[in-house]
Amino acid sequence: MLPLTDADFTRLYTYIKTHYGIDLSKKKQLISSRLTNMLIHDGYQSFSQYTDEIISGRHPEMISAMLDRLTTNYTYFLREKEHFNFLKQTVLPELAARHASDRSLSIWSAGCSSGEEPYTISMYLKEYFSALPGNWDTRILATDISQDILESARNPFYSSEALKELPALWREKYFVPVGDGRFTVSSELRQNVIFRPFNLMEPIRFKRKFDLIFCRNVMIYFDRPTKEALVERFYHATVPGGYFFIGHSEGLDKENCPYHYLFPAIYQKIAAPRPQGGDVS
Template identity: 65%
Template sequence: MLNLTDSDFQRLYRYIQKHYGIDLSKKKQLIVSRLSNSLAAQGFQDFSAYVDDILSGRDPGMVTAMLNKLTTNYTYFLREKEHFQYLWEVVLPYLAQSHSHDRTLSIWSAGCSSGEEPFTISMYLKEFFGSKAPLWDTRVLATDISQKILDTAKTASYTEENLSPLPASWKQKYFIRTGEGEYAVSPAIKSNVIFKPFNLMEPIRFKKKFDLIFCRNVMIYFSQETKDSLVRRFYEATVPGGYLFIGHSESLTKSVCPYRYLLPAIYRKA
């Protein structure tokens, strides 16, 4: 393990928090354990010169590689099933009615990780609209800060174990077997998801405001100030009557949250 002084640790975690919102102020050992081997392979003797290079911003690829190693991307199909039950029973009927004139939905999976969340949303959309699905534009925007995990998501390839939380009929309808225990997302579902890199610390300036934003189990890595700021920006990017879903392990500051609380981890814009 390479040596990371307190001074270099502070320089590095403050840079990461300022630019990417991720709070690693209590994760010194995690940084050392996840970065030491790659730094040594690149010829660094300790963290000092490496931190200098990161802070200089001369090599964006170096920053990307660092974030890929430091951020945890754990997710699975149908994670927090209560959200999808509410999506099916309440949100989609409302959106289908409110968008009957233009048949266009705007949904964002913010912090999409390896793709299970946006593909799950797309399967629910396909199930809900059924034979009328081709008449609707239901494409889901899926973003993540990690290009590496986005590249994984774009392959849309999963193991049989990955698919175990899904109904058996969905495995037949929405996946294609590509090998022993390997499955690819069907073209109809894959084409309904648009993957893009995006840093949640940046201004949200997409062309359309969103009917529904999923940002689940992402803000657990953010400081309270960063989280409150992001939620305000989400609110501005949500249409009136639109929804925000967060992770069940997360909470919003009631006194400053602009959304109306509905159920645990489900909020709505008035």
């Protein structure tokens, strides 16, 4: 195993936190164990040599590979079902009423990983809005920092185990068997999700504000100031009355959170001005 000196560890985690918000300052063993084999395979003689290359910023593909190894891209279809029950029973009827004239939704899956979350959302959208009159634009934006994980999401292969929580009718309708017990998504579902690379540390400057933002099990890697600053950016990118979903393992400080707390891991941007004490900008 290549030794990771304290100096190289500090350089590496500082660079990652500064540019990507991920706090690994207490994860020296994790960095060492998850990167060593890759470094040896790629011909590096030391962590110092590798860290020099990362910090140079000349090789985005190296950064993408590093972040893939250091963060856990663990997800599955219908993860945290309570969110999708609320989506179906509350959010979608509100969106149907709000967009009755333009029939165009604005939904973002931030930190979409290998695609299970945005494809799950998309199935709910398809099921609900296909029963309404007119043609609805239900396409959703799905972003991740990793180009590699985005490529796997655009052209996915899922095991039958990954689909087990989905209704049988949905498995038949939205998935196509490709052999070896694996499935890909139907063209209808694939075309309903727009995958784009995006670093959550950057300013959020999309053309439209969002009716709903999913950012679940992403902020577990951020320290409190980074998380609060990101939530503030999400808030400004949300329409009044819009919703914000986070993971159940994540918590927001109610005193500083600009959103109104509704249920565990579900928040809303209320239409009225925020109380003065809620401003964290």
